[in-house]
Amino acid sequence: MEKTWLQSYPSGVPAEADLHAFDTLPALQRAVCARHGAKPAFSNEGATLSFARIDALSRAFAAHLQTVAGLSDGDRVALMLPNLLQYPVALFGALRAGCVVVNINPMYTARELERQLADAGASAIVVLENFAHTLQAALPRTMVRHVIVTRVGDLLPFPKSQIANLLVRHVRHLVPDWDIAGAVRFVDALHTNASALREPRLARDDLAFLQYTGGTTGTPKGAMLTHGNLVSNLQQTLAWIDGVLKDGEECAVIPLPLYHIFALTCMLAFFRIGAHNVLITDPRDMPRLVRRLAHTPFTAMIGVNTLFNALLGAPGIAQVNHGHVKLVVAGGMAVQRPVAERWHAVFGVPLVEGYGLTETSPIVCANRLDATQYTGAIGLPLPSTEVTILDDDGHEMAPGAQGEICVHGPQVMKGYWHRPDETEKVFTADGWLRTGDIGCMDEHGYFRLVDRKKDVIVVSGFKVFPNEVEEVAAMHPGVLEAAAIPAGDERSEQAVKLVVVRRDPELDAGTLREHCRRHLAAYKVPRFIEFQQEPLPKSNVGKVLRRLVREQHGAPARRTGEPA
Known part of the structure; x- marks a missing residue:
């Protein structure tokens, strides 16, 4: 295939990354620790480990x-x-x-x-x-x-x-x-x-992580990520940022949870170049986070749109010294134009938006680090990565045409743990990973997201799968049927809305929400619950048509797809 995106690569970024600098993560760790010795590696709550x-x-x-x-x-x-x-x-x-x-x-x-x-x-x-x-x-x-x-x-x-x-x-x-x-x-x-x-x-092909995700179906599955997958993605990422960050001289703030693949890989990439990683335990404590930023001469930071938006409105953020900042990476969810533009105006550096999935370790695409304005794109494929747009029959689409984003590269997972049937569903016959995202590529090789094939709801960067929420709701004896859909929320842009047909006419929203809270993580609990008397719309085989539920209940359309 023609790698159209190479024409848009920044000067000095290679088409292929050095994927064999290390075979495994322990080999990488030992080499990095030996090279940087007494330098600070990780800090948290004022304590530091070299x-x-x-x-x-x-x-x-x-x-x-x-x-x-x-x-x-x-x-x-x-x-x-x-x-x-x-x-x-x-x-x-x-x-x-x-x-x-x-x-x-x-x-x-x-x-x-x-x-x-x-x-x-x-x-x-x-x-x-x-x-x-x-x-x-x-x-x-x-x-x-x-x-x-x-x-x-x-x-x-x-x-x-x-x-x-x-x-x-x-x-x-x-x-x-x-x-x-x-x-x-x-x-x-x-x-x-x-x-x-x-x-x-x-060896490179040995498993390093079982990183759980709902993939494109919503059923929790462990993506089998090998040492080679992770090392490759680190090397691809470093090839992209080379020349911006210097070995042994950087300080990176990590406010996103490390159990999330986006934060995990970013931390490992910063570790790989001998950076000082400052771990934030609770980024929701905004005053404390602002104080930490004010007292940390950080040069890099990662986050999601909601975090950056909250920081921009936090008291004291204008007084944070941003003279050291070189790189701020946004993932986990779509970056909104107003947030990106305000961040650039305040900090003098762009929010570099990327795209990926748990199944790709996770980074697939990234915008140029020297971008001077918001692009609205998910960026260019990283070195040693191939991305294409396929139609439903598996044929490659021309630039500008919409289809499913598919990925091929050394960072793509080995498959789903004990799920050969699910693994087969997401790979084409010739080895391309189907992402479940609909997008297109322009004539310069930039990829853009259009919509998502499935109905995943993204709450502050975390995936919520409607099947699971509906299953928990259905456990309540007062629920006849339910559909989980995305809804607008002032704090997180996306929240879970549950549309319910009651079996028990006395069932109220508070009771049902408390039931969900006992069985679901907080971000999955429906923020909005709406009851209706008529049955939910269904296909001719009885499947609830969430698209029609969204149309009937006014849930907004959205842009999705950053690192899962």
């Missing part, structure tokens, strides 16, 4: 997983952690032990957690004690046999660690009671003799 310290702690944790937990190569280790210093230690430790990382959203309910742990066949889990009660409820129906529990302040220096843990448990009361027999303290695991570590024999 590259050398990350190397030592992750090695000890890896030894614990092998010698104490008894894990073998390929065993799955779940991480149920927010952005704390414990996350990179556990992440690199699990990978160094030869294990496969399964990222878990800490906001999950016991039902959601149980489903993911059981599907992944996880043998061990690292969990923040704030969420241990949820794990306790889910554990009996999983294969997890080794639980490691950490506290918020565990890697903070004395006495800050004790103060933080006391505040969280006894002042803010954020740790519900829990009791898990045999649970091991994270700090105790780090005292394992690191010399006992057996370096696993890993």
